[in-house]
Amino acid sequence: MATEHAIRVEALTKSYGDLEVLRGVDLAVARGSITALLGANGAGKTTLVRILATLLRADAGVATVGGADVAGEPARVREAISLTGQFAAVDEVLTGRENLVLVARLRHVEARGLGKPAAVASALLERFGLTDAADRRVGTYSGGMRRRLDIAMSLIGDPPVVFLDEPTTGLDPQARNEVWDAVRTLAAGGTTVLLTTQYLEEAEQLAHQIAILHEGRIIVDGTLAEVKALMPPATVEYVEKQPSLEEIFLAVTGAGAGAPAPQGGEQR
Amino acid sequence: MTAIADTATLTGRSLRHILRSPDTIITTVMMPVAFLLLFVYVLGGAIDVGTDSYVTYLLPGILVITIASSVSYTAFRLFTDLQGGIFERFQSLPITRSGPLWAHVLTSLVATAVSLVLVIGVALLMGFRPQASVLDWLAVAGILSLLTLALTWLAVIPGLTASTPDGASAFAYPLILLPFVSSAFVPTASMPGPVRWFAENQPVTAIVDALRDLLAGNAPGSAIWVALAWCVGILVVGYVVATALHRRRSA
Ligand SMILES: Nc1ncnc2c1ncn2[C@@H]1O[C@H](COP(=O)(O)OP(=O)(O)O)[C@@H](O)[C@H]1O
Ligand SMILES: [Mg+2]
Numbered sequence: 001m002a003t004e005h006a007i008r009v010e011a012l013t014k015s016y017g018d019l020e021v022l023r024g025v026d027l028a029v030a031r032g033s034i035t036a037l038l039g040a041n042g043a044g045k046t047t048l049v050r051i052l053a054t055l056l057r058a059d060a061g062v063a064t065v066g067g068a069d070v071a072g073e074p075a076r077v078r079e080a081i082s083l084t085g086q087f088a089a090v091d092e093v094l095t096g097r098e099n100l101v102l103v104a105r106l107r108h109v110e111a112r113g114l115g116k117p118a119a120v121a122s123a124l125l126e127r128f129g130l131t132d133a134a135d136r137r138v139g140t141y142s143g144g145m146r147r148r149l150d151i152a153m154s155l156i157g158d159p160p161v162v163f164l165d166e167p168t169t170g171l172d173p174q175a176r177n178e179v180w181d182a183v184r185t186l187a188a189g190g191t192t193v194l195l196t197t198q199y200l201e202e203a204e205q206l207a208h209q210i211a212i213l214h215e216g217r218i219i220v221d222g223t224l225a226e227v228k229a230l231m232p233p234a235t236v237e238y239v240e241k242q243p244s245l246e247e248i249f250l251a252v253t254g255a256g257a258g259a260p261a262p263q264g265g266e267q268r
Numbered sequence: 269m270t271a272i273a274d275t276a277t278l279t280g281r282s283l284r285h286i287l288r289s290p291d292t293i294i295t296t297v298m299m300p301v302a303f304l305l306l307f308v309y310v311l312g313g314a315i316d317v318g319t320d321s322y323v324t325y326l327l328p329g330i331l332v333i334t335i336a337s338s339v340s341y342t343a344f345r346l347f348t349d350l351q352g353g354i355f356e357r358f359q360s361l362p363i364t365r366s367g368p369l370w371a372h373v374l375t376s377l378v379a380t381a382v383s384l385v386l387v388i389g390v391a392l393l394m395g396f397r398p399q400a401s402v403l404d405w406l407a408v409a410g411i412l413s414l415l416t417l418a419l420t421w422l423a424v425i426p427g428l429t430a431s432t433p434d435g436a437s438a439f440a441y442p443l444i445l446l447p448f449v450s451s452a453f454v455p456t457a458s459m460p461g462p463v464r465w466f467a468e469n470q471p472v473t474a475i476v477d478a479l480r481d482l483l484a485g486n487a488p489g490s491a492i493w494v495a496l497a498w499c500v501g502i503l504v505v506g507y508v509v510a511t512a513l514h515r516r517r518s519a
Pocket of ligand 1: 016019021039042
């Protein structure tokens with residue numbers, strides 16, 4: 001019956017030609033939790049998410065989402081998920097409202113008793129602070145507005161598992177906080193969230209579980225407390241200082257392994 | 269069937285793109301109309317095709333050019349969807365996998381039909397006087413639709429594989445040039461040996477000859493079967509390759 005894990009990944013591998021991107025990834029994500037998949041640029045986060053979202057086939061290994069195998073039953077997996085890709089996947093020519101109505105129709109919200117597409121769209125516009133811009137073409141939106149719309153589109157139809165691939169990259173701090181709030185609201189409602197990030201701070205802020213993807217494997221997987229416990233205890237010393245996740249990352253991956261800055265500049 | 273409803277929803281979306289930027293229709297129609305004007309009013313006087321109305325002779329080839337020019341926008345629109353990530357969003361939704369592709373194909377049929385009507389309208393203003401019966405017109409519409417469908421699936425291939433927007437639409441250039449080496453502008457009898465052989469055995473000549481007969485109200489000769497065979501052949505190849513490429517995207 002209902003497994004306690006919304007996502008299970010075992011010994012998953014994927015290469016692009018000679019480039020071995022995933023070399024045996026193991027991961028289990030508890031239902032209703034927020035899991036951060038942490039990794040530097042090029043670590044393979046997007047590759048893993050695209051496999052889980054049935055957009056890409058793995059070379060070997062098993063992955064199930066909502067109890068369905070991504071390779072064997074992709075249609076069932078797609079019933080259970082939604083994906084917000086690394087780059088906002090919105091229709092620039094349509095208005096924000098039209099984008100939402102489009103996805104609401106494709107998710108058959110009306111037939112599933114979730115309300116009329118127009119009503120679903122209005123509610124999400126309100127929730128993501130896009131009501132004023134609702135009837136403008138998305139081509140005129142700022143980066144933050146696009147991202148909010150993108151995430152709103154992913155929530156239509158209440159999918160039980162949501163993938164967010166670097167949802168705050170390129171956002172200014174205010175827009176980032178809005179996205180964080182949306183993610184927390186989601187998880188509070190019982191949705192399982194797997195988000196990828198290069199920002200340790202983001203993982204610390206949001207995630208119940210943190211998995212670090214490095215050189216094709218999950219090298220660390222646990223709660224924030226567990227991950228922090230991996231840090232060698234402070235020796236001697238007069239000043240007590242909690243190790244930051246960034247220091248843990250550096251310790252685990254080997255010093256100077258290209259750990260990203262916690263918060264990059266933002267642009268619109 | 270939800271698959272049909274979903275494809276209709278997606279088709280509505282890309283038709284809305286065309287309504288919002290009707291310039292794509294204008295640009296589609298511009299080149300065929302320019303050829304029409306150039307050949308009828310500038311070069312036509314020096315071309316002897318054995319009929320009184322050169323525009324009537326010319327129109328079938330111009331319609332083929334219109335279709336080629338229109339489907340290059342299909343490749344471009346598909347390419348844009350892939351680049352923007354919206355295509356992946358559709359692919360991760362619980363809808364028929366081929367739905368987003370079919371939506372582009374159906375949109376192409378509608379946009380091309382509108383372009384063809386506009387070009388025929390201009391030809392009528394320029395003195396094109398068809399003798400076709402209703403049945404002949406239906407046959408003309410059938411051949412044009414089949415050719416549009418075939419070339420649209422062909423256009424899906426660069427739409428899925430191109431790496432630049434120019435690359436996606438550039439595939440249409442050879443299609444636009446092909447009518448020049450056919451019976452579209454001048455009778456093939458006037459061409460030197462090898463060129464004539466090519467012209468008489470390439471699809472545009474059969475298609476143009478069949479259309480010309482139908483529009484003149486004459487019973488079409490064997491050209492119509494050759495034309496249909498070419499259209500079906502291109503359609504099958506285009507469809508098979510395009511859907512294989514589409515499936516391979518997720519390999
Ligand atoms: N389609 C592809 N073909 C070849 N290499 C790819 C492809 N997609 C990604 N890569 C490479 O795989 C590695 C992992 O990419 P990706 O999963 O996007 O990492 P991340 O999302 O963690 O930044 C990178 O080195 C990237 O260049
Ligand atoms: Mg990525």
